Amino acid sequence: MTTVIPTLPPALRRKRRRERARTLAFLSPWLIGFGFFFLYPLLSTVYFSFTHYDGYLAPVFSGFRNWDFVFTKYPPFWQGLGNTLWLVAVMVTLRVAFGLGVGLLVTKVKTGSGFFRTAFYLPYLAPPVAATMAFAFLLNPGTGPVNHLLGEIGLPQPGWFTDPSWSKPALTMLAMWGIGDLMVIFMAALLDVPREQYEAAELDGASAPQRFRFVTLPNIAPIVVFAVVTGVIQAMQYYTQAIVAGKVASGVIGGSGQQFESGYPHGSTWTLPQMVYNLGFQHYDYGSACVVALILFALTMAFTSILLRRRSGFLTED
């Protein structure tokens, strides 16, 4: 890191100043954006979390009352936290494993590989609301095609989005349907693994699982970390699918300001981001909503920094 030394020749000093102005000019849109859409609201969220605020009367300082409310007098918080952690653990694991599996499969398909790649990728593009509504229909216990087919082959027909013990698995299935992005990055990573390493391993008599364990996995490890980190971030923010599935399955009329049973059925799809919406925009308790928002932020930061401590794979310099 160089510093401007006062004895620098004036011409050079002018050049430095010009460079600094130029850098600032190029960065300016984002500097404003960072300050105004990140720092300011983040600090305000901290401030509001210590106030009683309904959006109409001016915020009143209330110390830790909101924090105490969320942690000790608001049982739905613990249910929502539990659901969010469930999604982080189960949904992320299954999505990464399935994405890697499909990525592997696609690298081995020799006939019609273009068709298969497109077929596996397409669902990723489906708008979340549309995809969720499609799944609510497909998994409709009474008339949906999935239970119809399950019935035909004599398998049990779960209640899916209407049964608290099946609603999160149903959401997980929806998430696995959209692994197109993971498939593509895993496919690219798998094709980059040096072939000589496989040949060497084969000469040493390594079986297929061993080659996967000792050649493939170490080579694609940074991509697996990347997929897990982005997956955790997505799971922490999981919102649209959960809220739409709940609304559609409970048969509630949508539209503005309509109350509905949050996390239908029985709070099983209730997540932290929904809590922020529900507390803030339906109960006008902005203070408590900000507490939940900060907990969400802290958890996201904690998870990602733990995962990235060893590897900052996608941050490396040129």
Added chain:
Amino acid sequence: MTLASTLPRERAVPASAAARTARRKAVLNWVAVHSLAIAAALFFLLPFVFVFLTSVMTDRQALTSDLWPHHWQWSNYTKVWNTDGFLTWWRNTLLYAALGTALTIASSLPVAYALARFRFRGRNLALMAVVSMMMLPPQVTVIPMYLFWAKQLHLSGTLWPLIIPMAFGDAFSIFLLRQFLLTIPKEYVEAARIDGCGELRTLLRVILPMAKPAIAAVALFQFFSCWNDYFGPQIYASENPGAWTLSYGLESFKGAHHTNWNLTMAATLLVLAPVMILFFLAQRAFVEGVTLTGVKG
């Protein structure tokens, strides 16, 4: 399913029996891989098929569990299209996505260029800040932001609170563009400098044409994320049906027709269609973009 199947077999002069076993193994392998691929393709494609079949059923039949339409009722689509608001939702979504995308690129490209090329104090800090913004759940900042747009600027009930921030750089786009700009050799910039180009002109005349694939990828991502956005319109536009987007409107459409799965699925496909068409038109840019986010750097 084994990796060996993709690798050339390097056996010197194989005995014919050994060659036959190897052949049989390769055939079995081919069959196994392709059966798995077909099973997976069914999992990924059947939902589209069932949604489509239901979208052309009659109201009556959509209430049964029959899978094949007895009577193909194409008029469901015109019915949905003519539903109050559907066209408005389209227009709003298109406005949000198109303006949002244009603003994002115009504001993110210079930032990405500076982060990739300029040496300045705090560059790593700036990069860390971009990445932390990428990780920030939108719910964390939504309350102060909503209060600002609604109470100070009185812009709730419109899409402007969603569009205007895009003129100030989008973290994900900045990051993706930076990763791509790093791969452009410095010599191009130096050559432009020797020819007397300033930084801005270098960016516009030299870098911009070379960065087209990355810009296309960012444009597609941004367009899709606006098109698909549900949380933003729910917060800012929900009070005014004239400002609803497709994602938000689609859900209320289901509410208004809560027994009509056929109409709901037709509407779902009408929301899905533009995204699919765009994908088939710009497939390469898209896939390149996805790989760039995960692999490059």
